[in-house]
Amino acid sequence: MSESSDQADLARLVRAVRGRVPLDAAQLLSRETPERVGEVLADLPQDLADRIQTHLPPELRRQAAEEMAEEVEGTVHEMMEPALALLPAATTVADAVAFLRAHATPQQITYLYVTGVDDRLIGMIVFRDLLLAEPEETLAEVMLPDPFAIPVDMEVTDAIKAALHRHYPVYPVVDSEQHVVGVIRGWRLFERQAMEISAQSGQMVGVDKEERLATTFWSAFRMRHPWLQVNLLTAFLAGFVVSMFEGTISQIVALAAFLPILAGQSGNTGCQALAITLRGITLGDIEKFPVAGLVRKEVMLGAMNGLFTGVVAGLAMWWTASRGGNADAMLLGLVIVLAMVGSCMMSGMFGVLVPITLRRFGADPATASSIFLTTGTDIAGMGLMLFLATTLVL
Secondary structure, three states: OOHHHHHHHHHHHHHHHHOOOHHHHHHHHOOOOHHHHHHHHHOOOHHHHHHHHOOOOHHHHHHHHHHHHHHHOOEHHHOOEOOOOEEEOOOEHHHHHHHHHHOOOHHHOOOEEEEOHHHEEEEEEOHHHHHHOOOOOEHHHHOEEOOOOEEOOOEHHHHHHHHOOOOOOEEEEEOOOOEEEEEEEHHHHHHHHHHHHHHHHHHOOOOOOOOOOOOOHHHHHHHHHHHHHHHHHHHHHHHHHHHOOHHHHHHOOHHHHHHHHHHHHHHHHHHHHHHHHHHHHHHOHHHOOOHHHHHHHHHHHHHHHHHHHHHHHHHHHHHHHHHOOOOOHHHHHHHHHHHHHHHHHHHHHHHHHHHHHHHHOOOOHHHHHHHHHHHHHHHHHHHHHHHHHHHHOO
16 A cells, blocks of 8 residues: 555545544544554544543553654654655646646645755745636745745754744655655644643653553552652652751750741742743753753742741741740741741752753653752751751740
């Protein structure tokens, strides 16, 4: 079977699936190979593909999910479709219209791509211009010259950044000599971008970005458990720091109640900075913004937020200590304010530097940042509060 015929069969199957409810669509796909099912699901909107997958037989669902994962990962080459409309520049408008009318799947064609010497891409035809042109005009006369094209070996994340501000429905894909080797649909690029951003929240707590609702029990366990072990080791480190001030806690029992409050506030501050930094890395904004300026901004935000929340927490500590008859209630309130300001400032700094540092060393910042950020904020926040209490009160 030729590539164009195979593509036409795929397009017909996709249309048939789109026209059915998820249960009927799953029954139709159950007669196809896992490879074909993966291709069809990859061409559907994500929410529809997810609903259809829930009705597929378990083994076929697993195999199709693996095919879709392979389809998404890597370079643009793995996401592109065949280019269905390549015409020489000397082609007349009348001949181009005849070509479209005779094509097996004209509804799959969004633009006509015009080739010149050695079949290199030199222009693009929008259907509006084709409709308004005279029949005897050539495509060279009505085309938009030098259209934006994506290199076939470009990473998908780089292609997303390149297409971010263009929002075209379809992009031509070219090789190193500007020969059109396929096209990629804009919705697939931006769906991938949405998947990357939505996956960050899961990755930050050890959920692999490839894990879906249909992922099997043991696969999910293998993906999640190693990060929980790493998180346990870092928690031991934070616990060790607190144990160093065991004498302080035994003398000022009220501090124990405020340790989780401080850890929660500083942790949330760090997570806010981390979320913005990860979003900047995903969208490519981090390349245009100086890291020093971002650190300075987050540290200042941490100081401001820490001051206002610290005053509230400090008053709560003063009230709690006063009710317990502690003569150092005012000093304890001051300790809480200073610790909240300092820990939130450090958390904001960690939220920027941790993902950038991990990225620089080749690690995935979305996967590992949360664990190191939590450890850093816990050690810095609780350690600072207990150190200030030991220094100023005891």
